[in-house]
Amino acid sequence: MLSPSLPEDLAEILKALVQLSRDQGHVTGHDLHDLLPADMPDGNVEELYRQLRELDIKVVSLSDVEQAKPTGAEEEPDPRFKTLDDPVQMYLNKMSRVPLLTREQEIEVCQRIEQAEMETRTLLYGLGFIGKEHTVPAEKLLWPDRSPGSAQIASPHAPPASPGLP
Secondary structure, X not given: OOOOOOOHHHHHHHHHHHHHHHHHOOEXXXXXXXXXXXXXXXXXXXXXXXXXXXXXXXXXXXXXXXXXXXXXXXXXXXXXXXXXXOHHHHHHHXXXXXXXXXXXXXXXXXXXXHHHHHHHHHHHHHHOHHHHHHHHHHHHHHOOOOOOOOOOOOOOOOOOOOOOOO
């Protein structure tokens, strides 16, 4: 902390430098020169530097600060935020966090899918209208000028038409 032996004006300068260091992350020699009065004794300047060192505040040159700044007008964006603009990259990032299936798990999932497909086919073919829908592509190929299902096709395999039904 501040030494009780510091003169009041030097303590105020030190407080201003500490605040400047918090704002900028550093203090430059130029900042010190601006804050110090022209008639300050050398002993007080040395005491100020010692206090800054004790507070872990670095005094850097202005050229070091200039070199640390990026030379381009635009700073490089954080790569973490680059993926926010790309939905495919976002999807891939999320998918990379999902654990992969083992071989046994893949086989189990495939068997469940095949079983569900068989049950669906059995259910749909049991309803009766699926058979008629299977003949529509064949009717379009045989009679392209007719609309499908508009005329009854006399076929040796077709059941006889019921009286009273169109």
